[in-house]
Amino acid sequence: MNKDLPGWVDFGLLPLLNLLTAFVVAGLVVLAIGEDPIEAVGHIIYGAFGYGNGVGYTLFYTTNFIFTGLAVAVAFHASQFNIGGEGQAYLGGLGVGVACLMLDQYLPWWGILPVAILLGASFGAIWAAIPGILYAKRGAHVVITTIMFNFISFSLMNYLINEYLKVPGNASVQSRTFEQTAWMPKLTWFEGVMPGISTSPANLSFIIALIACVFVYILIWRTKFGYEVRVYGANPSAARYAGISTTRVVVLTMAISGALAGLMGLNPVMGDQTRIFLDIPQQAGFVGIAVALMGRSHPLWIVFAALLFGTLYQGGAELAFEMPAITRDMIVVIQGLVILFAGAMEFMFRPWVARAFSMRETANG
Amino acid sequence: MGDFIPDLSTVVALTDGTLRGATPLLLACLAGLYSERSGVFDIGLEGKILIAAFAGAAVGITTGSAVVAVAAAIGASTLFALIHGLACITFRGNQIVSGVAINFLALGLAAVAGNAIFHMGGRTPQLPASARLNGGDSWFTPMLEGMGRYGEAVNEIAFDQSVFVYIAFAAVPFTWWVLYRTRFGMRLRAVGENPAAVDTAGISVTALRFKAVMCAGVLCGLSGATLSMALNSGYINNMSAGRGFIALAALIFAKWRPVQAMFACLLFAFLSASESRLQGTEVLGFEIPVQLVQAMPYLLVVILLAGFIGQARAPKAGGVPYVKER
Numbered sequence: 004m005n006k007d008l009p010g011w012v013d014f015g016l017l018p019l020l021n022l023l024t025a026f027v028v029a030g031l032v033v034l035a036i037g038e039d040p041i042e043a044v045g046h047i048i049y050g051a052f053g054y055g056n057g058v059g060y061t062l063f064y065t066t067n068f069i070f071t072g073l074a075v076a077v078a079f080h081a082s083q084f085n086i087g088g089e090g091q092a093y094l095g096g097l098g099v100g101v102a103c104l105m106l107d108q109y110l111p112w113w114g115i116l117p118v119a120i121l122l123g124a125s126f127g128a129i130w131a132a133i134p135g136i137l138y139a140k141r142g143a144h145v146v147i148t149t150i151m152f153n154f155i156s157f158s159l160m161n162y163l164i165n166e167y168l169k170v171p172g173n174a175s176v177q178s179r180t181f182e183q184t185a186w187m188p189k190l191t192w193f194e195g196v197m198p199g200i201s202t203s204p205a206n207l208s209f210i211i212a213l214i215a216c217v218f219v220y221i222l223i224w225r226t227k228f229g230y231e232v233r234v235y236g237a238n239p240s241a242a243r244y245a246g247i248s249t250t251r252v253v254v255l256t257m258a259i260s261g262a263l264a265g266l267m268g269l270n271p272v273m274g275d276q277t278r279i280f281l282d283i284p285q286q287a288g289f290v291g292i293a294v295a296l297m298g299r300s301h302p303l304w305i306v307f308a309a310l311l312f313g314t315l316y317q318g319g320a321e322l323a324f325e326m327p328a329i330t331r332d333m334i335v336v337i338q339g340l341v342i343l344f345a346g347a348m349e350f351m352f353r354p355w356v357a358r359a360f361s362m363r364e365t366a367n368g
Numbered sequence: 369m370g371d372f373i374p375d376l377s378t379v380v381a382l383t384d385g386t387l388r389g390a391t392p393l394l395l396a397c398l399a400g401l402y403s404e405r406s407g408v409f410d411i412g413l414e415g416k417i418l419i420a421a422f423a424g425a426a427v428g429i430t431t432g433s434a435v436v437a438v439a440a441a442i443g444a445s446t447l448f449a450l451i452h453g454l455a456c457i458t459f460r461g462n463q464i465v466s467g468v469a470i471n472f473l474a475l476g477l478a479a480v481a482g483n484a485i486f487h488m489g490g491r492t493p494q495l496p497a498s499a500r501l502n503g504g505d506s507w508f509t510p511m512l513e514g515m516g517r518y519g520e521a522v523n524e525i526a527f528d529q530s531v532f533v534y535i536a537f538a539a540v541p542f543t544w545w546v547l548y549r550t551r552f553g554m555r556l557r558a559v560g561e562n563p564a565a566v567d568t569a570g571i572s573v574t575a576l577r578f579k580a581v582m583c584a585g586v587l588c589g590l591s592g593a594t595l596s597m598a599l600n601s602g603y604i605n606n607m608s609a610g611r612g613f614i615a616l617a618a619l620i621f622a623k624w625r626p627v628q629a630m631f632a633c634l635l636f637a638f639l640s641a642s643e644s645r646l647q648g649t650e651v652l653g654f655e656i657p658v659q660l661v662q663a664m665p666y667l668l669v670v671i672l673l674a675g676f677i678g679q680a681r682a683p684k685a686g687g688v689p690y691v692k693e694r
Contacts, residue, residue, distance in 0.1 A: 032480065036480065037484075086468070137673060143674065143675075144673075146409075146464050147673065150613055151613075151617065151669050152666075152670070154610060154613065154666040155663045155666050162660070165659075289472070292468055296465065329480065332475070332483070333476065335472055335476030335479070336472075338472045339469050339471070339472030339473030339475075342472060343455065346462065346468075347455035347456070347461035347462060347465045348454075348461050349461060350461065351459050
């Protein structure tokens with residue numbers, strides 16, 4: 004079982020087999036509904052990449068998933084399972100929104116942006132650091148506490164928006180719209196390459212997400228702290244004997260994880276809706292789990308995994324339009340299948356592949 | 369602010385609401401208890417409840433038979449439990465990841481299948497009366513109703529409930545008995561604490577854990593059936609609405625013990641039943657927001673886990689796949 008296999012098998016072939024299985028099963032579900040899976044894939048790809056507006060939506064969703072995927076991945080490196088991306092992103096959205104509401108009378112977007120980043124990241128960081136502290140100091144599992152914190156955040160935000168942020172006399176549960184000068188610019192530079200993209204909600208947050216990827220790469224693989232995180236993640240007791248502080252590693256890693264999830268708030272709040280509203284993350288926090296698993300917790304692969312899910316989300320809308328028998332919920336099914344086969348059942352094919360390899364070796368030897 | 373002595377109808381409504389609300393929680397909570405006591409964490413309770421609620425409603429509508437519908441609910445939930453078992457026990461995958469997958473899969477499949485079959489945007493039509501299990505008159509009804517308003521109150525609370533309420537509360541002593549007084553229960557607890565010892569005794573860890581996971585499947589099936597066949601009449605998208613996670617919170621709050629699990633579920637159900645009544649109540653000049661009441665189960669668990677109300681110790685081998693010694 005634990006036979007060593009070449010790196011390209013463990014990190015290339017097996018994940019690919021798992022992903023393929025997930026898509027084959029998803030195809031079977033489409034078949035069971037009585038539609039053609041190949042045609043369905045065609046609709047998804049056209050919807051996601053066929054025209055400028057579609058590409059923009061794909062990038063918009065991808066941006067969310069990069070942030071939440073990075074958040075889950077960073078925690079994974081310290082062997083912490085942060086399921087709280089949803090709540091952290093929700094509070095991050097609050098932070099971003101508060102920055103905009105406070106400053107939009109005085110500053111243009113580029114003046115507000117640093118404050119929005121700071122508040123969004125720190126709100127998310129605090130929301131993740133508390134479970135981190137509870138684990139480091141009290142041994143409370145992060146999985147359970149972050150799940151609970153998700154639900155607490157839903158109630159908290161519901162309360163805050165209703166009691167403090169709602170415009171009096173207005174029925175809709177949301178804050179006032181930010182001044183137009185505070186809106187995050189759309190990706191207008193790409194208008195030449197991809198006409199129509201600026202009619203979509205895709206905005207500068209996409210670039211910030213890519214910068215966050217570089218930040219995470221440097222943090223985890225190029226700094227002393229990142230080394231400590233990886234040592235702790237691989238073997239907590241070894242890390243303790245080496246003099247690495249559990250509290251410091253766990254709490255800081257969770258805070259950074261939460262900050263990344265919190266930054267997701269930039270995209271929908273400052274870039275698209277330009278107000279604080281109910282259910283800001285819209286499940287992106289949970290999609291982050293699938294993205295991090297598929298991306299093997301590495302920023303480069305996370306970008307591709309996020310793009311895959313962005314494609315599914317935008318393409319799924321097109322699919323639901325073209326094939327009314329299939330609703331957008333099909334994306335949720337695919338998401339579940341990817342998490343199941345690429346995550347929970349990741350070792351499923353390994354014994355068979357290992358056997359195939361040892362047979363080849365005996366044949367050659 | 370109203371007066372603090374509630375009248376009879378309020379008491380009846382609150383008690384009734386608490387019992388009804390506690391039922392799906394309790395069934396799911398006991399489901400989690402079997403699974404987690406055997407060393408298999410289960411955050412997929414929510415998904416199993418949901419798929420069971422859907423299967424119960426869908427089959428109830430097509431066959432018109434409550435018995436077949438409940439069987440379908442249990443079957444669907446157990447199938448998902450087996451997927452969880454396959455991933456976590458057989459393939460030694462991560463139990464949390466598998467739970468997350470189960471939740472997504474159930475949410476998506478129920479909506480996709482529901483729309484494909486009934487074309488109502490994910491919901492099902494109303495259940496026919498023959499496929500509903502929402503209580504009704506019993507042998508005691510005529511006698512109790514002849515006893516004035518207190519008799520009626522007793523009837524409404526104790527004898528007018530759906531069959532699921534009785535199953536759920538009977539499952540508590542039954543689970544206690546299984547867990548602490550039967551060979552299966554002893555082994556179940558042992559495999560959650562020290563699987564290697566159980567293995568050394570010549571008992572299959574895999575088989576025991578699969579049995580535990582299937583117990584969880586059956587109970588979640590009943591929980592889901594309660595939602596779509598007793599509390600509601602049909603399936604509504606995402607109708608479990610976080611109950612699987614409240615059940616999980618109750619399980620931790622009860623420190624993985626059956627009788628305490630019942631009290632935790634009753635407490636959480638009482639909070640939810642009294643939500644609307646608590647709204648606007650002032651405590652020390654501070655108005656209690658309804659959102660605080662809604663968040664209470666989760667807050668209580670966090671406070672518990674922080675070590676302010678005793679210590680919650682999970683089964684020792686929980687979350688760790690067992691690798692047989694070679």
